Amino acid sequence: MKFGIYFYPWYCEKRWHELPRYHTSLLGEYDSTDISVLNWQTDIIKDCGFDYIIIEVTPINDWGFNTCERTIKNLLPILNKKKIGYSFLIDPAGKEFEHFDNVKKTIQYIEKMQWDKDLIYNTNLPVLFVYAPTKDTMQKINVEYKNIYEVIYPIYLENWGNPTGKDIENDNKNLLNDNSLSLKEQIENYGFVQFWTETSKIEKMNNICAVIPGYDDLLLNRNPQLAPMVFRNRGKTLETQFEKAISLKPDNIIMYGWNEYFETTTIEPTLDYGYLYVDIIKNLILSVKNKKQKNSNYEINCLRKMPMKMKYQYGEQPYLKLSDKYKSQVEIDFIVFKKSLKIEYKVRNTGTIDWNTNGNDVKLGVRFFNGNNVIYEQRIEIGKILINDEKIGKWEFCLDQIKEKVTKISMAMVYEAKFWFSDINSNQEKLWVNNV
Structure with a gap:
């Protein structure tokens, strides 16, 4: 079983501000073309156990193609050196009648740049991915590139089991020919696979399963x-999602994705x-590969390689690990009565910066659980605390x-609307409460 992840090489100042998003990389609004950024990203991807990445490529006439091109030129030698496989996810984009021409031009450019020479193989052909083509585009691609590439078509559809296609995207209604068969059954033979879906709808298609950490495009x-x-x-x-995919025993599990911030599927720190999420997926993949998790040095060593412009994430202090800046010791006495x-x-x-000097962002957070599910949260304001000071x-x-019913309570420091200290390997207290 092999593991892949979609990778987006398009980030620059304009891209970061093109659309709203919830999250920002630990490195800030980085430039995807930066070699030190690419080394940091690929070190983590390799350490997690991914066998290959699938690199998004915008159409050649898209304003973002120049960034993608420069990133790919810097990225491919790094992938080859670290023995990480790769393929490309080609986005047809544009109007429907332009889709096939856009795909063909992109493939021609990939071949011109010789980016195709080290593509991953699935069977006996190098693999390319084309995102959600219409039936007409897909059929033209299959004719044009028969015996040259194995082309796989990731797609999101609302109801994979719907036999009539009533709720699927309008552009893809013509994929259906037989109302007696499910949508999955009809399109799998064309080369389609799931791009992502809800856990209950995960299917193995063409020996591939897709998984996500979550999805939210409401800001768009x-x-x-x-x-x-x-x-x-x-x-x-x-x-x-990972457990469901494993149970279906596919040859490949592909994750969406490493750094897609606008649809909120990123696992990048x-x-x-x-x-x-890096730690979670690493444990999951290595458990399948029967490898023991080893202590990783990417969190320290790779951050030291960041260009100076990225070393000022918080105020005037040099960039440090968040777990150094926001570190705490919390002692709790509690009682539950009536x-x-x-x-x-x-x-x-116990961190390296003062808290709440210009506001009240750092608080003591309380989570209430039923089983493993968080059912309620509260915050305790603690006020200003200088380095090495304490508050009672x-x-x-x-x-x-x-x-x-509350079965467990956990407490940890929280930087409001940014992160829990426990997520960056700082201290956390758990209180086990029975029969509350």
Whole structure:
């Protein structure tokens, strides 16, 4: 079984500000063409156990193609050196009658640049991916490149089991010929695979399964809004999707994706959740490959390679790991009595910067669980705490405010709207509460 991940090489100042997004990379708004960025990204991808990446390529006439081209020129030697396989995801884009010409021009350019010489193989042909073509485009591609490439077509459709195609995207309704068969059954023979979907709808198509950590494109205000939001659930979604895919025993599991920020499918380390998703997918992949997880040095060594312009993420201080800046020691005494949770806490700032000097962003966060699911959250304001100082306080909460049964409570420091300290390997306290 092999593991791949979609990779987006298009980030520059204009791209970062083209559309709204929830998250920002741990490196800030980086330039995808930067070799030190590419080394950092590929070190982590390799360490996670991915066998190959699938590089998005915009149409040649798209304004972003120049960035993609320069990134790919810098990226391919790095991939070859680190023995990471690669293919390309070609986006037809444009108007429907332009789709095939756009794909053909992109493939011709890939061949001209000799980027095709080290493509991954699935069977006996090098593999290319083309995103969500219409039936007419797909048929032309299959004729044009028969016995040259194995072309795979990732696509998102709303209802894979719908026999009539009633709810699928309008551009793809002509994929259906036989109303007695499911959509999956009809299009699999064409070379289609799932690009992503909800956990309950994951299917093995052409020996490929797709997984995501979550999905949210609501900020894009698409009309119509076809895709549902898939909550991340702090990694639980990724774990359940991966387990479902493994149970189907495909030859390949492909993850969407490394750094797609606008549809919120990224697992690249971010300011919000640190290395959480990298650590999760690494454990999942290495468990399948029967490899023991080893201590990784990418978090320290690769960040030292960042260009100076990326070393000032927070104020005037040089860039440090978030887990160095935001480190704490938390001591908790608590009692639960008659549906009331009473806590006495002592919080010490053991990081490298002062907290809450110009606001009240750093707080003590409380999560209430039912099983493994977070059902309620609260924040305790702690005020200004300088480096090595501590704050002692009390807090009381009535559990009647929570409608579901609480089986566990965890507490950790939180930088409001950015990240939990526990996500960046700082301390966390868990309180086990039975029969509350």
